[in-house]
Amino acid sequence: MGEAREECGIAAVSAPEKENAAYYLYKLLLQQQNRGQLSAGITSFNSKRKMLLNTWRNIGLVNEVFKSHNEKFFSGLMEKFSGEKGIGHVRYATFGGNEKAYAQPFERKHGRKWKWFSFGFNGNITNLPELKKRLEEHNYNFILGNDTELIMHYLARGCRGDSKPKAVDVFSGLHPELDGAYSISFVNAEGETVLARDPFGFKPLVFGEKDGLIAAASESAALESIGIEKFEPVRPGGLVEIGNGIEKKFFCKSSRKAHCMFEWVYFANIASEIEGVGIYSARYALGKELAKIETEKMGSEHVVVPVPDTAKPAADALAFSLGVPSKEGIIRNRFVGRTFIQGSKRSDRVKEKYAVNKTITKGKKLMVVEDSIVRGTTTKGLVNFLKETGKAKEVHVRVSCPPIRFPCFYGIDMSAFSELIAAHEKTADLKTVETKLSEKENEKIRNSIGADSLAYQSIEGLVKGIGLPENDLCMACINGKYPTPVGEKLKQSAWENYNKGEAKRAYE
Numbered sequence: 001m002g003e004a005r006e007e008c009g010i011a012a013v014s015a016p017e018k019e020n021a022a023y024y025l026y027k028l029l030l031q032q033q034n035r036g037q038l039s040a041g042i043t044s045f046n047s048k049r050k051m052l053l054n055t056w057r058n059i060g061l062v063n064e065v066f067k068s069h070n071e072k073f074f075s076g077l078m079e080k081f082s083g084e085k086g087i088g089h090v091r092y093a094t095f096g097g098n099e100k101a102y103a104q105p106f107e108r109k110h111g112r113k114w115k116w117f118s119f120g121f122n123g124n125i126t127n128l129p130e131l132k133k134r135l136e137e138h139n140y141n142f143i144l145g146n147d148t149e150l151i152m153h154y155l156a157r158g159c160r161g162d163s164k165p166k167a168v169d170v171f172s173g174l175h176p177e178l179d180g181a182y183s184i185s186f187v188n189a190e191g192e193t194v195l196a197r198d199p200f201g202f203k204p205l206v207f208g209e210k211d212g213l214i215a216a217a218s219e220s221a222a223l224e225s226i227g228i229e230k231f232e233p234v235r236p237g238g239l240v241e242i243g244n245g246i247e248k249k250f251f252c253k254s255s256r257k258a259h260c261m262f263e264w265v266y267f268a269n270i271a272s273e274i275e276g277v278g279i280y281s282a283r284y285a286l287g288k289e290l291a292k293i294e295t296e297k298m299g300s301e302h303v304v305v306p307v308p309d310t311a312k313p314a315a316d317a318l319a320f321s322l323g324v325p326s327k328e329g330i331i332r333n334r335f336v337g338r339t340f341i342q343g344s345k346r347s348d349r350v351k352e353k354y355a356v357n358k359t360i361t362k363g364k365k366l367m368v369v370e371d372s373i374v375r376g377t378t379t380k381g382l383v384n385f386l387k388e389t390g391k392a393k394e395v396h397v398r399v400s401c402p403p404i405r406f407p408c409f410y411g412i413d414m415s416a417f418s419e420l421i422a423a424h425e426k427t428a429d430l431k432t433v434e435t436k437l438s439e440k441e442n443e444k445i446r447n448s449i450g451a452d453s454l455a456y457q458s459i460e461g462l463v464k465g466i467g468l469p470e471n472d473l474c475m476a477c478i479n480g481k482y483p484t485p486v487g488e489k490l491k492q493s494a495w496e497n498y499n500k501g502e503a504k505r506a507y508e
């Protein structure tokens, strides 16, 4: 799909004696590149170094930031940032600029060791403007004005005073104030390393241990890449302290879980698992659910074509269930890189990102499987490409996620109704907006993307495919039920903006 982007990925490491946490952090970030391609960085803690905490961060992909192609530079960097512990971060911006200043980890220096800390954050704080105003009234200064800086002020506030607070007290100060999604990795200049996850558990965060190596990451596949095969999620509202061992606590109560369904549908690394559910198996199950609602009568001309890479398991499952082949009619250009990702216009991206494999598509009736459709520009471009260049006879689009009818305020890059091809018509009362598309609406989208037919997953199929209880998932972008109070308020104001014809996003 490539139309919506995750905000970030985080990591933390406590290395065994004589090993370098910085190197493990680099490896963890490499495996989480899917979560953010704009910047990367690490902070290491070294008790023998004057600079107890030291941060390296910059704009670029992980390998660009660490210049791993330059062996001398890379080993020098690893030496300079060697440490016992540390945290790491990859970022995609849904808020804030593209400059280095916004790259994380965010370090806050202080003369007192326990007040000197660094942290990385994945998520989005929905009540940022209100909290920022409140802090400014108390003489706090904002340079960047983003939610990372806001969290920094709250953490700093939790550390004030003459006696060192417990980590759980520092983090419990966040909860009553912040509304939204936040998974945090934190280290201070005493080497205390902490992981925290908001009470809803929107964003994934897992941790594990092997032979004295303790690590945490947004993606479980990242932990496996450094040999940690046994891991568990940080519980919603939970805090994990990594000292000589691991201590699990709660910094706030969790009244319900709301894991982002989009992680299984699109964002997460296909080799990861979240809350015990493998991403691959969930995507495969979504394909099986799609097959149950298929109405097109299959014949010898039909071929299932996945939109690579995320839709492949769903396409394979659909093809298997329908008894037709699944073939690579669309090839992804793996070497396009960040310039494309951040740069060119959305409408131009399709031909930069994909090639059409005419030997598969020519004269065929294609069942093209997409993981999701947000703006529709990518799907439209692909359908056109398959017809014009690929000489396909027919292109039928199947989507393994239900229609995205509502914006996301929790850190996914789609925070205005006007960005969504499946948003309800402007004049409707928000309360009456159906989650299901009417036949007329489906037809309008089909027409707009130029497909011969269009079918979306049902909400029931999505829940069944993921396999977790419906109430444990956030599905606000498909059902309009926001798990947090400020999410509900933003929905209303985003709807008003949309009806006024303002393309304003929630954070503008």
Ligand code: SF4
Binding pocket: 202, 259, 260, 261, 262, 263, 407, 408, 409, 410, 411, 412, 474, 475, 476, 477, 478
């Ligand atoms: S609104 Fe949608 S994309 Fe955003 S957190 Fe909820 S499920 Fe995920």
